[in-house]
Amino acid sequence: MWSHLPFSLKTCHFHLSFRRFLTRSIHENIYDPPFSPSRKPHHKVNEKNKKKKKTKNINDPDKIAAPKLPLKSELPFDFRYSYSETNSSVTPISFRESPKFSPFGPGRLDRKWTGTCAPVQEEVNRTRLEEERNRVLGEPLTEDEVAELVERYRHSDCARQINLGKGGVTHNMLDDIHNHWKKAEAVRIKCLGVPTLDMDKICFHLEDKSGGKVIYRNINILLLYRGRNYDPKNHPVIPLMLWKPYAPIYPRLVMSVIEGLTYERTKEMRKKGLDLDPLMKLTRNGVYVNVVERVREAFKTQEVVRLDCRHVGMSDCKKIGVKLRDLVPCVPILFKDEQIILWRGKTDQEPAFQDHDVVSAV
Numbered sequence: 001m002w003s004h005l006p007f008s009l010k011t012c013h014f015h016l017s018f019r020r021f022l023t024r025s026i027h028e029n030i031y032d033p034p035f036s037p038s039r040k041p042h043h044k045v046n047e048k049n050k051k052k053k054k055t056k057n058i059n060d061p062d063k064i065a066a067p068k069l070p071l072k073s074e075l076p077f078d079f080r081y082s083y084s085e086t087n088s089s090v091t092p093i094s095f096r097e098s099p100k101f102s103p104f105g106p107g108r109l110d111r112k113w114t115g116t117c118a119p120v121q122e123e124v125n126r127t128r129l130e131e132e133r134n135r136v137l138g139e140p141l142t143e144d145e146v147a148e149l150v151e152r153y154r155h156s157d158c159a160r161q162i163n164l165g166k167g168g169v170t171h172n173m174l175d176d177i178h179n180h181w182k183k184a185e186a187v188r189i190k191c192l193g194v195p196t197l198d199m200d201k202i203c204f205h206l207e208d209k210s211g212g213k214v215i216y217r218n219i220n221i222l223l224l225y226r227g228r229n230y231d232p233k234n235h236p237v238i239p240l241m242l243w244k245p246y247a248p249i250y251p252r253l254v255m256s257v258i259e260g261l262t263y264e265r266t267k268e269m270r271k272k273g274l275d276l277d278p279l280m281k282l283t284r285n286g287v288y289v290n291v292v293e294r295v296r297e298a299f300k301t302q303e304v305v306r307l308d309c310r311h312v313g314m315s316d317c318k319k320i321g322v323k324l325r326d327l328v329p330c331v332p333i334l335f336k337d338e339q340i341i342l343w344r345g346k347t348d349q350e351p352a353f354q355d356h357d358v359v360s361a362v
Contacts (some may be wrong), residue, residue, distance in 0.1 A: 009355060026289065031158075054315075071237060075238070078170055083209055084201050084205045086116070088117070094248065099115030104240070105244060135229060139228065146215050153184070161190060163192070164190065164202070165285065169195075177212070181235070189223075192220065197324070211283045212225055258331060272304055273306050276302075279307060284311050290319075291307075295342065304333075307340040308340050309339065320340060329345070331345050
């Protein structure tokens with residue numbers, strides 16, 4: 001287009017066109033963001049409406065005031081992380097964390113944390129406690145009333161459900177139960193994992209710690225009834241645990257030499273148990289309701305029993321062994337590769353070991 005012009009005129013014309021381009025493209029304001037914040041339209045608000053809103057917030061009856069610390073609870077039992085999965089008769093040999101760190105938080109509870117529990121400060125009047133519980137429960141439910149509650153809450157799509165896992169009946173679960181009881185007469189509890197080995201213990205602690213009553217029990221499903229005279233506004237104060245405390249260190253579960261056996265006999269029993277076919281295969285977070293009866297039946301004909309707990313986890317394997325030791329009863333002699341080897345223990349028909357065997361083992 002500029003081919004007919006000389007070179008000097010070409011350059012002059014180019015500079016002029018470039019200047020015009022810059023003057024047209026560059027805006028006076030250098031900072032011009034592509035998406036500038038749009039100004040909201042100003043709405044005139046009456047002062048009367050402002051005053052009404054302020055008065056509503058101040059005089060709102062549903063507004064919950066902050067609790068006064070430390071919290072004082074009148075519950076007549078020691079606070080523990082788990083009530084059904086701990087044994088107060090067994091004392092730990094050490095702690096993984098200092099007992100001075102309370103899981104309820106510093107200065108939030110009027111009880112002192114000992115490392116395993118927060119004991120009651122005052123003596124408990126059992127007779128008065130039983131009378132109060134009977135007053136809340138009221139008259140026993142009729143068969144028709146029980147059937148109506150069961151039909152309403154027993155289904156799997158029930159909104160009032162609490163899942164009970166390997167922690168068992170935990171302390172914070174009590175607060176969940178009372179929160180459900182505010183709007184429902186009963187709560188459905190689905191139990192899974194290690195606690196299902198002893199469902200009687202779960203039912204006992206649920207009734208003892210919450211004050212309710214189990215009106216329905218089917219395998220691992222429970223219905224916990226609150227009572228006829230239950231008042232949601234006057235339920236007991238339950239301070240919550242802010243974190244799960246570390247489990248203390250307990251004595252060793254399985255010794256190198258089982259009590260009542262020699263070293264060679266113990267080694268032989270362990271090898272024999274590993275070579276046996278498994279009596280049952282347990283799954284993770286399964287339902288172990290019939291395990292105790294199966295082990296008892298097997299011990300009538302066998303001396304050693306093996307349970308296949310693959311994918312369950314070694315921690316849960318040891319918990320299962322401890323519960324079976326107390327419920328069957330039996331003696332756990334080996335935990336290896338998620339396999340549990342149980343010995344039925346000495347019987348009157350078994351011959352006693354000779355003294356020279358004991359001396360040779362020593």
